[in-house]
Amino acid sequence: MTTHVSDRADEQRFEIADDDGTVLGVAEYQRRDGVVVFTHTEVDPRQEGHGIGSTLVREALDAVRAAGDRIEPRCPFVRAFVADHPEYADLVADPTR
Template sequence: MTTRVTDVADQQRFEITDDEGTVLGVAEYERRPGVVVFTHTEVDPRQEGHGIGSTLVREALDAVRAAGERIEPRCPFVRAYVEEHPEYRDLVVDPVG
């Protein structure tokens, strides 16, 4: 299965979809100047355990980095992902841990 992560700015969320355009998960956020505040991440329960959430968060964080912004990981899943992947810690406004 091929997936695609898209920033759906008008809904303030990143979505991960499959080949058919089915939404498999979302990472919701709020924007402040220069900061993306991740508030909630959810993956379709049928897709859990297949790396969908990790792919979603990784690509969302890469998009934030490419835009020259930083993050505030209020969402526990995003916070845990950053803790497990130190290469993203420099994006955190208030460092995790």
């Protein structure tokens, strides 16, 4: 299955969808002063265990990096992803939180 991630800024979330446009997961956020605060990530239960959530978060973090912004990972999934992928640790705005 081919997927693509898009930033739905008007809805304050990144979405991952399949080729048919079916949304498979979302990573919700709030933006403030150059920081993207990730608040909630959810994947369709039928898609769990297939790497959909990891793909979603990886591409969202890559988009944040490309924009020159930082992150605040309030969402447990995003926090765990960053902990497991130290190449994204530099994006955390306040690593002590």
